[in-house]
Amino acid sequence: MKALLCEEPGRLSLVSRPAPAPGAGEVLVRIRHVGICGTDFHIFAGKHPFLEYPRVMGHELSGTVEEAPEGSRLKAGEHVYIVPYLSCGTCHACRKGLSNACQSIRVLGVHCDGGMAEYVSVPEANVVPTGGIALEDAAMIEFLAIGAHGVKRGAINAADRVLVTGSGPIGMSAIIFAKTRGAHVTVMDTRADRLAFATDRLGADAAMLADASAEAEAKRLTGGDGFDVVIDATGSARPIERGFGFLAHGARYVLLSVVRQDITFSDPEFHKREATLLASRNAQPDDFAEVVRQIEAGKVPTRALNTHRGRLEDGAALLVEWARPEAGVIKAILDV
CATH class of the missing domain: 3.90.180.10 (Medium-chain alcohol dehydrogenases, catalytic domain)
Incomplete structure (x- = not known):
């Protein structure tokens, strides 16, 4: 062969x-x-x-x-x-x-x-x-299942304001499956073309550039509260650390990314929010089945x-x- x-x-x-x-x-x-x-x-x-x-x-x-x-x-x-x-x-x-x-x-x-x-x-x-x-x-089912698993790990629902950081394929899959659960989804990336694709083709509700203005824009979009769920799909340590600053009180932070470096964050800030940090690894059989259902339903x-x-x-x-x-x-x- x-x-x-x-x-x-x-x-x-x-x-x-x-x-x-x-x-x-x-x-x-x-x-x-x-x-x-x-x-x-x-x-x-x-x-x-x-x-x-x-x-x-x-x-x-x-x-x-x-x-x-x-x-x-x-x-x-x-x-x-x-x-x-x-x-x-x-x-x-x-x-x-x-x-x-x-x-x-x-x-x-x-x-x-x-x-x-x-x-x-x-x-x-x-x-x-x-x-x-x-x-x-x-x-394409496998990479979509990774996003579906991360969304499941974050227990995302229609009441959530979600921020997806990083709009490569894995970030895009997280956007798709957060939207199938009815969440309001914002996407952040350094590339304007990826942000446009996420809003125009994937149904993301808002987009913001990952530049110096991002924190102020996040406050504007959330009325100063922060996001209920942040999903990191950047694959880079510094953006992962930055993501802690976008969490609302009681928020969940899902790491789809995995990096070799240690990740640090402010414990007092994390603690006062009573935030939850979640790893998301690979996908489970029900995630694959969910992808198939949503493709068949025309949602992907x-x-x-x-x-x-x-x-x-x-x-x-x-x-x-x-x-x-x-x-x-x-x-x-x-x-x-």
Whole structure:
């Protein structure tokens, strides 16, 4: 089979290797579409802390069942998406139903080879029928599920004023799912084009530039109260720390971002607000199901989100091009 291999930082090659042989309880999936994630760009740039090279990247995956175990609920040719989090099923977190926080989790395309290839073999539990949605849309389910999980973690409801900081794909997914819950959503970013997309195409109610005026603008928008929920999707330590200043009394702060540095904040300010700080890691099966429901309901503008497409065979050159901010990528998909 063909596979796009990241041999070392900055070097991608289209290689030929044997197709995987499914083990007991595994499903062989013929990959059709691969969404490109910020994680993939970090791996390509050599910035990912939990990775060994060479690696076949790709964890936003959809395809068709090639081979299923005897007695499987799946059948050959069925359209499916893949949940890329391979959990152990036995650790403390898994026993509590928190498979997204498995103590021994492996993520396709990060801890083991992923789906930038013609085939991948994964446990049956990680293979889910797409229902009525298009296969190319199904390749976007995973990143959308991360936003849906963060919104769920924040217990967002229609009475909340929400601030999403960072309007990359993950921030956009948080905007989408906060809006499905009826919240009033403000988005903050350094890029005016992303802010315009968030308001024009995603339904964000307000936008503000992440410049020196942001604190004053937040006070104006909230009557001086601050936001009931702040969701950080910036992926940067200093904006995360700045986000504490936007919290209302009794607010929840959800960190979709993960950074390597320590995060500091003023304990007296945090304490007097009786604020809640929440980590949001990966996504759970009900988050994936929520994404499918909202796509089927027409609440997710998949065509607008998928700004760039290309072939797996051209992936080495395309990833270099798509990594440039000038390319204007929101979500790129490789067709296999």
